[in-house]
Amino acid sequence: MLHTRKITVGLIGLAILLCSATALAQDPGPSFSPLAQISDQKAGSLLVFNVYTSNPANFGRENARLSITNTHPRTPAYVHLFFVDGDTCSVADAFICLTPSQTAAFLASDLDPGVSGYLVALAVDGTTGCPVGFNYLIGDEYVKFSSGHSANLGAEAFAAGFSALPSCSPTSSTATLFFALAFIQPGTDSYNFLPRVLAVDSLASRADGNSALLIINRIGGDLSSKATSLGALFGLLFDDQENGYSFSFPTGTCQIRIILSDSFPRTTPRLSNLIQAGHTGWLKLWADDPTAGLLGAVINFNPNAASTGPAFNSGHNMHKLRINTMGLSFTNGPSLVIPVIQPNC
Secondary structure (H helix, E strand, O other), X not given: OHHHHHHHHHHHHHHHXXXXXXXXXXXXXXXXXXXOOOEOOOOEOEEEEXXXXXXXXXXXXXXXXXXXXXXXXXXXXXXXXXXXXXXXXXXXXXXXXXXXXXXXEEEHHHHOOOOOEEEEEEEEOXXXXXXXXXXXXXXXXXXXXXXXXXXXXXXXXXXXXXXXXXXXXXXXXXXXXXXXXXXXXXXXXXXXXXXXXXXXXXXXXXXXXXXXXXXXXXXXXXOOOEEOOOOOEEEEEEXXXXXXXXXXXXXXXXXXXXXXXXXXXXXXXXXXXXXXXXOEEEEEEEEOOOOOOEEEEEEEEOOXXXXXXXXXXXXXXXXXXXXXXXXXXXXXXXXXXXEOOOOOO
């Protein structure tokens, strides 16, 4: 009896373990809340790829491979793509449609050759083309420049606080997207906040062979015609002794791609004096326009990375220090106008 009883208990325990494993496999835990703010580590209804590029003279040396994945196991995704030229702020669009759990990748040279800028990917209704809340899109990219800068960057994801955008109907020609989804306003007809202040956490010295490519985008404007330019930017550059040095610079584009040097940012003294060999620094910046929402990335290239010394090639999206809460007004904050077009796939 004792022996039989032990076996019975063992079988019951095994059954409990199997049931627990099955339940865990079916439901491994809750997903990110839509109230979780912008991140390149979560899913969303709107994705921003911080940079894409291609060089018609040599696609092998300068190009971008972008991928988008629909993580929903049962529902297809209809995605409206907006390719924003970083220099002219003009916009070209296309659609990509994903079956449940499908991933797809494409080269910038195939869809928008010879252009450098950023990409917005928006979940829309498959019939009307209106924006929908479909917080199941993730993405990333591999990008390389002829200068040697290369990186794998995650797509910045914004969750939507709605199922269907009430202000958009089948007869609408455009729809306006607001960025004001906050804990104090759950369920609003908007997306997560856009960042207001960006930062680079560690800048290695140029004297050690490092070349940091800074990429900054302003997310806003009318994507049926032209995105909004960055305007004037202001920033602070810090050395590793906690000393800060201010700089500012005007822009007329919606994206800047610039290598940090003694010419930029223009500080007194210059960058090479502030961050000398063997030292590091950091910077933060924001737009003079309080309604601006910014995103960006930094990519470091060091030709000595293949050697045994402490040299590295790397890249990542910029850190977000503050969000733009002007979006709470739904009138003065960052917004995007998008054309409403029925998906053609």
